[in-house]
Amino acid sequence: MLTVTDLSIRFERYDRGLTRTVLTPVHHLDLDIGPGEIVAVIGASGSGKSLLAHAVLGILPDNCRVDGEIRFKGDPLTPARQKALRGREMVLVPQSVGFLNPLKNVGAQVRRAAILGGAAGRDAPGITDAAFARYGLAPAVQALFPFQVSGGMARRVLTATATVGRADLIVADEPTTGLDQEAAQQSMAFLRSLADEGRSVMVISHDLSAVVPVADRVAVFLSGTTVEGAPAGSFNGQPEALRHPYSRDMWRALPGHGFDPGPDRAAGPTWSEGEADGCPYVRRCARADAACADTFPPKRHFGRDFVRCRHA
Amino acid sequence: MIRYLVRRIVHLAALLAAVSALSFSLVSLSPIDPVDAYIGADVMKVGPEQRAKIAARWGLDKPPLERFTTWAANLVRGDFGISAIYNEPVLTVIGKRFAMSLWLMALAWVFSGLFGFVLGVVAGAFEGGLFDRAVRFYAYLLAGTPTFWLGLLLLLIFSVALRLTPVCCAFPPGVTPEEATVWQRLWHLALPAATLSIVGVSAVILHTRQKMIQALRSDYALFARAQGEDTMGVVRHHALRNVVLPAVTLQFATLGELFGGSILAEQVFSYPGLGQATVEAGLRGDVPLLLGIVLVSAVFVFTGNTVADLLYRVIDPRIGWKGAA
Known part of the structure; x- marks a missing residue:
């Protein structure tokens, strides 16, 4: 359904005077999502995962350049095609109610999403009512403003905006952030049932333990690139089921797997701006050698799975 | 409440x-x-x-x-005293003069509000474009233009050179206020009202433009784009509502400035309004009239601010009546 190959996103920024800085928050990124599948993109907060979502939908700011290839239903996603398809065939489920218009009641906003999704104006209220009913929201909720809905309710409303059209690709950005465990599970269950209807779901999250039980596949995101693609089940077995040292360290950090905070934090951040050459995990990796610091690790395939590590 | x-x-x-x-x-x-x-x-x-x-x-x-x-x-007890220079009760003088000024201020207020808002919205929606740059230049230029100077300029062009508009006053010479027709009044109001509108418009433009740019960079605008909304759609369905509030508030909150501006405009055009009476009262030491005008204008500006405050509560559902200051 969606195939992302060697994607990179560059921002150009002018510092004092004419000094030009190029930031590359996303590079060498690969991802593929089949129909009816939930693929979780897992990585640390603030590592640029949302940019991936924005790149797929074509809503990045103007001062950035996107290279690589994104294919949707087999054909390349050009800016024109993105413009035609977003809201109709591919939709975003944003992080929080902060992405809703604060001065418009939520019912009106879902109705607008329905119209943008291709519904006729007179059908929109009925579709909205159905979507609210589907997620257990009372009709009265439609009259509420975003600041009046609770966190769990907000998830339902935001998920509802994605289901009023006939979208085949749903990109959910941090669907469990700020929710208690029960609400987080429910939020993921909503996405699961959408996937079970045959849609593809990309879940962007840092919350491994909430997302992995529901996802089909996991893409491990580190410093702007995907270092491993593996079945979600790999995170349930032994760490050896995972190929990349970062994925294994992440596995060990899970509450049920020893709660090990991983390699020495004093090694500094995993990522810095100028470090595009070597392996992004080189400074923390137990198996790193001189070659890891110099060359970007090549991608190695194992069926649908892949890893970017010289030692895997 | x-x-x-x-x-x-x-x-x-x-x-x-x-x-x-x-x-x-x-x-x-x-x-x-x-x-x-x-x-x-x-x-x-x-x-x-x-x-x-x-x-x-x-x-x-x-x-x-x-x-x-x-x-x-x-x-x-409700007694404002007698105006020394007009030999009439202060409230009568203020009432007559205020009615004259109200025409002028209302016209200027509506025009500067409407034009400022529209120009600000369009400039903000197409930030950095040719139209935006032109509007911004215009707004900055006018923000630094003295009211009386612009009034004199308009007077020179339209009344003296082109002879399109009257040179002064609220009615044609020899016509009493009771005899003057609405058209005659409007014709005499054209230049003073234009002066006040042109000068008053820049604050609304710059504020509206800034709010528009903010709104288009907001998370809700991003989500609207993700839903397939184009720039015009984001403006119409999302940004406009968020931008109208500061514009309306500003327009009510600047009633004081409008009042101050009308004093200058009335002087230039010899328009017999409250502003002119204020200057007369000040120069000729008419203390009761001057104090009366000061109090009335304080009430006027206070009312403007209160209306702005009330409108906030009507337009923005997040602001309730509790804790209202």
Whole structure:
């Protein structure tokens, strides 16, 4: 359904005077999502995962350049095609109610999403009512403003905006952030049932333990690139089921797997701006050698799975 | 709601008390002698006894504090006193003059609000474009333009050179206010109102433009784009509602500036409004009239701010009546 190959996103920024800085928050990124599948993109907060979502939908700011290839239903996603398809065939489920218009009641906003999704104006209220009913929201909720809905309710409303059209690709950005465990599970269950209807779901999250039980596949995101693609089940077995040292360290950090905070934090951040050459995990990796610091690790395939590590 | 209104009324009372005390002190310190100003050119014909009589009739022989308490006590009973220069009750003078100024200010207020809002919205929606740059240049230029200078310029062009508009006043010469038609009034209002609108528009433009840019960079605008909304759709369905609020508030909150601007415009165009009466009262030492105008304008500006405050509560559901200050 969606195939992302060697994607990179560059921002150009002018510092004092004419000094030009190029930031590359996303590079060498690969991802593929089949129909009816939930693929979780897992990585640390603030590592640029949302940019991936924005790149797929074509809503990045103007001062950035996107290279690589994104294919949707087999054909390349050009800016024109993105413009035609977003809201109709591919939709975003944003992080929080902060992405809703604060001065418009939520019912009106879902109705607008329905119209943008291709519904006729007179059908929109009925579709909205159905979507609210589907997620257990009372009709009265439609009259509420975003600041009046609770966190769990907000998830339902935001998920509802994605289901009023006939979208085949749903990109959910941090669907469990700020929710208690029960609400987080429910939020993921909503996405699961959408996937079970045959849609593809990309879940962007840092919350491994909430997302992995529901996802089909996991893409491990580190410093702007995907270092491993593996079945979600790999995170349930032994760490050896995972190929990349970062994925294994992440596995060990899970509450049920020893709660090990991983390699020495004093090694500094995993990522810095100028470090595009070597392996992004080189400074923390137990198996790193001189070659890891110099060359970007090549991608190695194992069926649908892949890893970017010289030692895997 | 009721608590809010009560609190606002208490605020107003405190404001009026402070404004009266302050303006009375300032007037007492003024170097203009009301008796001299009243007598004017006849100063040689009036002897010291006559001057003393006039002063005694106006109560000027009493100390300032006593004058102030007498004036304040009368005021509380609703008596604003008699205007020395117009020889009419102060409230009558203000009522007549205010009606004239209201035409002028209402026209300028509506036009500057509408044009400023539309220009600001379009400039903000196409930030950095040619239209935006032109509008911004215009707004900055006008923000630095003195009202009286622009008034003189318009007068030179449209009244003197092109002879399209009258040179002064509110009605054609020889026509009494009762005889003047609506068209005659509007024709005389055109230039003063245009002056005030053109100058008043820049604040609305710049504020609206800034709010528009903010709205288009917001998370809800991003989500709207993700839903397939184009720039016009984001503006219409999302940004406009968020931008209208600051614009309306600004428009009500700048009633004070409009009032100040109208004084200058009325001077330039010899338009017989409240602004002109204020200048007369100040120059000729008409203390009751001056204080009356100060109080009325304070109420006027206060009302403007209160309306802005109330509108916030109507337009923005996040602001309730609880904790209203």
